[in-house]
Amino acid sequence: MPFTLATWNINSVRLREGLVSRLLAEELPDVLCLQECKSPVEKIPLDRFRALGYNWIVARGQKGYNGVAILSRLPLTDAGDRDFAALGHARHVAGVLENGVTIHNCYVPAGGDVPDREVNVKFGQKLDYLTEMRDWARAERPAKSILVGDLNIAPREDDVWSHKQLLKIVSHTPIEVAHLAEAQEAGTWVDITRKDIPEGKLYSWWSYRAADWNAADKGRRLDHVWATADIAAAGHSSRVLRPVRGWEQPSDHVPVFATFDL
Template sequence: MRATIATWNINSVRLRVELVAAFLEQEAPDVLCLQETKSPVDKIPAERFAELGYSHMAARGEKGYNGVAIISRIPLEPLGHEDFCGKGDARHVAARLPGGVALHNFYVPAGGDEANRDTNPKFAHKLDFVAEMADWGRGLDGPAIAVGDLNIAPLEHDVWSHRQMLKVVSHTPVEVEAFEAARAAGGWGDVTRADISPEEKLYSWWSYRAKDWALADRGRRLDHIWARGGAAAVPGSSRVLKPWRGVEKPSDHVPVIAAFELG
């Protein structure tokens, strides 16, 4: 079967429940992976999503912080989570899709403002988290898809200015090296960039701080879709849905979507 999978850092699922509902109605993905839900699992508005046909969910949550959820209109088999860095925070959840494909939803730490692991514990946490993703990826077996807000823009055209961003957290060389090591360790392919040329500027996040985000267009591609082990993405199906940044009370991220043949 063919299924579309979307990923979106929603920046509070309860605050933006109707925005999520509008997205589900308009874009109708089969599966939506949310990050930064900022909600305990029992407070996620699952009934609202079920009204729209999305009656399956696997989630982890915290009050006011982090949080990841997979909501789906096709059956899911929850697969639990990994506790990266042993902090107990809600940054990973997994489920098995029809056809046996494992789906992993990640929210990688942002890393704070200073790109120095010795003086910034948040940056150290980020680097350690991504290193553990590499170790975890080496042990994977079988087809899998990984999505989420990975908080790293690895390529030159994943940021508005490669030169000016080299010392800014999310695009520093040490982060990019760790990101690519984790991707290689798991045998992951970058689904979005397989469809959209690396020479094309492509962003999924624009800061709230900009007076006119669209005019400034100083974005970063922080949200990713990866696939491995025979999980077959449909060529040409990738989209980054920039218009969702321009809606009323938006998230600072936009949805990223791709289709897969699940077998």
């Protein structure tokens, strides 16, 4: 049974519930994974999403920060969460579909502004989070699984507007890229977006700081859809919804989609 999945850092689900509802109504993904919900679970506008047919919801939240949720039109069972790096943050939740596919929704720490763990605690937390993601994958050997989310790293040269200028900027530094690659390899995760769109510049985030984000086009691909190698061939039709960045009061991220024939 084919299903379409999307991931989106919404940057406050309560502030942007109208945008979420618009995406659900216009694009009809079977599953939508949200990050940076910035809300306790009980205050997420779940009734509005249920009214659109998304009756199965698993989420982890906290006041004002982080937060992850999976909204589904297909039956979905809560499969728990993991507190990578013991940060006490709501950054991961998992759900299992009736076809046995496990969906992991992750929000990797941004890492602050200085790419040096000796002077920036947040950067160290980011690296530790990725290390524990790697160790978990090595130990658990996930199968028939999809991992999505704002991983806060643009790994490839064509995932950023300027590889040379961003080499020392958090989200594209060599140490972050290496940590992400180790986590990916440990889980035999396949980058579905780049499997489908192997060449060319591709971004899912544009800073609020740009006066005209579209004209400047200084983007980064921070949002990812991965699948374990055993089901990666079933993934296709990847797309990044760039126009969503131009919606009224948008998130600085846009949704990333993929379809799976499973």
